[in-house]
Amino acid sequence: MKISGRLLATLAQGCVRRTTERDHLARRFEFYACKHNPTPLTLGGYLKFGQNPCQQKSFKFLRFELAVRLANMLKEIEELPKDLMNTSSADLVHRWYEESFRELMEFENASSSDQSVLSEFSEALEKIRSRHSTVVETMAQGVMELANSSPDGVLEDATRKDIQYFLNRFYISRISIRMLINQHILLFGNQLNQERRYIGSIDPHCDVLEVVQGAYEDAKGLCDLHYCITPKLDIKCFNPYEQGEPIQMVYVPSHLHHIMFELFKNSMRATIETRSNVTDSDLLPHIEVKIFKGKEDITIKISDQGGGFSRDQLDLMFNYTYTTASKPSADHHTPFAGYGYGLPLSRLYAVYLNGNLDLAPVEGHGTDAYVYLKTLSQAASELLPVFNKTTAKYYNSPIPVADWSNPSHTTGLTTFLSRTYCTKTSNQ
Template structure:
């Protein structure tokens, strides 16, 4: 249904207003305190009816700066329409100052509707980039790092991290005050304040092993060592979002299994995957080591690029039939989940031998701050083709630090 000119102008003014604000990052400590001590449904409503439009408008601004070729792809237009619709729906609560149970119920149901609408955003945006590659195969080559692909990678990092943050805030509200029920009674929203890291690792290994055996009829074993030097004798536990950690661990283990099985396919035994979990005072580190043959330094520059994969791209598979590899979103998306609350994901490889993956998470909840993209002039310039010209005689040094234009300062929920 088409908007009237007056309604269109009102929405445009609202969009420009919210896009002028920067997101307000929160920490895991903020979310835990709010969900268990200081917060209530009305306070969450007041915060989210402003914060969600800010986050939506910031990333919608960047969608408008994408190369025209990408913006014209059908799947990208579909994603844009979802964001436009969700922004308009949240605006309906902007001026509702009298908060009663009916308004709160409508808001919670509206957030759940938005979450469901955006459930296929990652796959749909990936399809849009694939449409671009198929339409302009020589111009957008995702097997090399160039000016065109760097701008798209920059956008996808920010777009997907923004999506993680929006879903996190929505999930917290609907789990605490809506009709959804948390997976575990100990959870505060989607956060486990005492997550057993080894337990999540074993769940991820079980899922990855099931998938690997379905493809190769075999899978490597896993050997785990735990170090907890400051809490000797205790299980390693931290406050985190278990679903995020499970996603990261599953992706790394899946890749390690595939590489290990294929490297040792003609041998009598398959080497185990070795995992070390260490809880320090500030960082939790999970090191996953395999003997899967490793990769070269040239490949290292590509492993976190979207659309890049060492496996052939699989044919479409239906629900419940996940591919072992091939789409090229697993590692970059896993790194975003790690970075979202101040952690990281890094790979170190020895070509001809194997790869070590390092997952870092914050131990102290007040240090686990959201890392959010902020739309500003720096961000807008990153989409200009002349920004990415290298000032080195060869490939510029690879940098795994946070992209420019990200916010890492926390502000408490009020």
């Protein structure tokens, strides 16, 4: 079969053009990944901008900041064990992020004064958000594929260390990226914000008691479905500096709901399964919640009588894929427990805005969980992973290093955060 000289020339030009585009994209990737760090924002900064929003400013900030955060994430993915990245699920996640970075680059030099460009940018963000909607589950599937490929179904210690370190940073980066995208879409996109008092996804007067009660009711519905009984809730609020006032704060209600929903599910399951002969909710010990508002911290304490666990197991509670529940069957569309991601992800939602989640078990009795959130919106600063030489060194170190995924290592926590996370904040 003969190919004309003109067609050959056209094909050659196409190859050159594609090669040039790939080279350009690679250079931009290195620029954003190696020469820039993510810029942490505060809830106060989000709120201030959202009260007087400017679509052009948001466009110019996001096309740069999202590129930096995506590039840092992609750089870190390259350090993962090759066996994990060779799984179909992890490879799919990798390609999703590459595609999203490429789409952002299409707006790198676009005019911010062109309304059609601004509209296209909002549509692109909606597309990116939709593409990444199942990232958590897909990456979890990749880890399971890797474990199942080993002879005994157990990952090596060094591999588990790398994956634990990566997933904490990867998922918190994902939370931050979705936060940026959601704010822009809710302020400027086609999606109507149903909550009029909200600024994007932020409630300037988030009623903590209301969110906690809503999370309990949602967990109760799921618990009733699976166990037919549910422990009752006792809840008290303490607001010593604002006597008689409800406990309110500037916060993202969906984040707090996620944290409390997972904690309630754990407490309910533990309480019920340690009393397998009880069939009446009135005979179950109540789950007790106390909410405290201080000058700097809002603390939520959740106490159950679910039997607790030993302190030796405390480190495992925040490890991905570790769970004390049986794996859910394939026909469970809304499994009550079994995947092992509830506590680790809940902790990340708290840590993301400079809070925390701690557990205090009493073996043979029950468990207290403490959720710490910042009272002041300016103190609620994003905690963002930064890819640097220290990060690469961690992945290449054969000796496990204490990091903040291990809640018992407070010294490791301080060192880890100071070396590999952004702490300098910006008000956008």
